[in-house]
Amino acid sequence: MFARVRAAAVLLLGVTLLSCHAPVRRGRPAEDAATLRYHLTYVREPEHAVDVEVVRVGRAPREFLFSQPGAVASVSAFLEDGTVRTLAVEEGRVLLPRDTRFLRYRYALDAVIRKRGLDFFQGSGDGDARHVAGRAYLIRPRVVPPGMRVELSVAGTDALLPWQPGENGVYRLRGEDLVDSGFHGFGGRRCQVRLPDAVLDVAILGRFTHLSDAAVCTWLGKAAEEVRTVRRAFPHPRITVRVIPAPGHPGPSVFGMVRWSSPPSISISVGQDARAEDFERDWVALHEMLHLAHPVFVPRVPWLSEGLATYYTEVARARSGRQSPRRAWEELLGGFARGRDGNDTRTMHEAVSQDGFSLAVYWTGALFALHLDVELRRLTGNTRGLDDVLERLAARGGSSTFGAFGVAVDAVAGQPLFNALLERHLSQPAFVEQAGLLEALGVQEGPNGVSLVPGRDSLLRDSVVGRRSHGETP
């Protein structure tokens, strides 16, 4: 992730409710699988909003919540006897009366933007297009019953959700798909990136002064190709990317994020006045896509996921030829210096447990990733490395515990490695391992910048950042 965007937007609030168009049976046979039918309607008048209707079928849950509460104050519950009750949303939660057939509410996108400014989660966009995170606007069951099915449809505009709709435009989802429903785009324009093994569906949610839609897709396509210098195949057969113009920013990417919807969804805000050539130095799209190359850590381990993505952002740009090996090492050393700045004598353990998403977290993680990669190569005669750990974990599914990551490292190393190396980093002042590691690699920093000289492990150094084509083993 990177800097945040905030700006202002305009317009007024109005309330209309959409009509219920799903057949609802009276009585619910106990054998009915629980199903929720979501009907989303993109509204433009008097200003942009999303009307949400959720129809309960079978033994559907009654307790709902907004994962990120705050923008919806109440919902309307429509009961079997024809009465309607207005229910306040308290701490994001709503308990529906027992005989609720369906609920409705309006997510007042433009009113939220006017009140809070452009926000990556609660609402942003430009012209007729809007961007919003499912966690902010889409109510979901507090507990998802096993086997629960969800049908979802969108009316009023072309939407880019993380999932692919089936025939008739209806999304058929599992209940758990709503737990993190990712990023959603409404309106805007589309382009598509086709890789040999994957497709990126892209929504461009507003106007750019100098960028064509084709230039946006070319940029994203190059980043996706660079991910394929780390993993043998692009990590998912299809992902979605939303690109949001950031007014007043001339540069390329301002901020990007991946959400762990299923499949993951990426959104990136890009300076509205950016030019195609600005993307040459951009790293944000690649960084976000590299998060797809490592497993989702459960529970989260931000220093490891950010460390892996940060390390590979420099490595992959060298492997593709977008930057020289020397430049990659300059970028890594510059990052280590920024991470070290103000870190005093804190141990890595202290740095990563106190700081959330600080530069120290990103760059101590990146240093550890580099060290792991080098040790794996040293122990295997430079035949295997950190890429193989990611490949191994991917073959075991999309998620991993921290412990399983360590086990995979040791399996690739052919001997215990992970715990001892981790302990060395965590217990000492952060970045203290850097000097010895770089000396062995033959990476020297002098008054004229970084130079690459012969060293004990300079062969490993050159393998890490050496040119390679996609899916090729070093």
Ligand SMILES: [Zn+2]
């Ligand atoms: Zn990141």
